[in-house]
Amino acid sequence: MWCSRTALGRLQNIAPCTVTGFHRAMSTLPKVYVTRKVPPDGLDILRKSGQVQFEMWDSDDPVPRVELLKKVKGCDGILCVLTEKIDAQLLDAAGPNLKVLSTMSVGFDHLSLDELKKRGIRVGYTPEVLTDAVAELTVALLLATSRRLIEATHEAKTGGWGTWRTLWLCGHELANSTVGILGLGRIGVAIAERLKPFKVKKFIYTDVEPRPELAKMIEAEYVSLDELAKESDFLAICCALTPETHGICNWNLFSKMKKNAIFINTSRGGVVNQEDLYEALSTGVIAGAGLDVTTPEPLPTHHPLYTLKNCVILPHVASASYTTRNSMSALAANNLLAGLRGEPMPKELKL
């Protein structure tokens, strides 16, 4: 159903449904499918551009795959989020008109890059605008895990708070610690900058190769993965999920870590072998883990990791601030529009 801008406003209160936006010369404008209700800033940019006719899955829940495959048919552009698998099947369903794929995420492990490249489809993504929010949440998760905040509030609420006890709910502090970063990029640097005032003694990192310019900003030392495991009191995982990093945090890594070590993952669940992590946490091989990402997502409520007091699990909310999600949607919209105009995108993934 196509509707006017006024009707568009009304329709947006109904979910799930499809919302469309168009401008006068509708039939000649590039056709775009937006796979999720995106925050207002991005939506406004699309609406006001006068450059595209778009249809949007107006819901907080993912568009069913069958519907998605139907809706992308004949589209010139797609604006998606990280839950949509953009693979050969979807690109075939979209057909030869598709020129631009814009994802409202910094991660791109949901995209089949080879297939996109083969078809000459340009890809936009949203780095940098979420760095602050992700770094902030990572620090919050690290502190919640190391200082056992979730356990502590639970004890207070459920009558476990007796008298003041000397070692009750003791955790591990950042002062004089060594913080390790697996995958040093903008987010790793931003995390280290925030942790420094907590009197961290040393930052170390590993990556496929040294990153001297970024490392200099936080005076971090490049080490091997083994050294990272052995020396870190806190280990923050900040790498992208790629075939090389898939399952890189496994028994081999955990078994080399210190007993007091805290493991924090705000990148992607796929970098962790969760069975090995459960083993490491439940047998005291490491002290605790804070996870914002898991496999699968959502992590089923019966998953064994939920039974562990030393494991804090969040539902993939690292970038979830109003400012950041709006900036991500605006950047995704601008990437899409620039791509459709045949201009350089503000943030384009080089394929």
Ligand SMILES: O=C(O)[C@H](O)CO
């Ligand atoms: O890839 C991303 O953008 C994050 O995981 C979600 O904010």
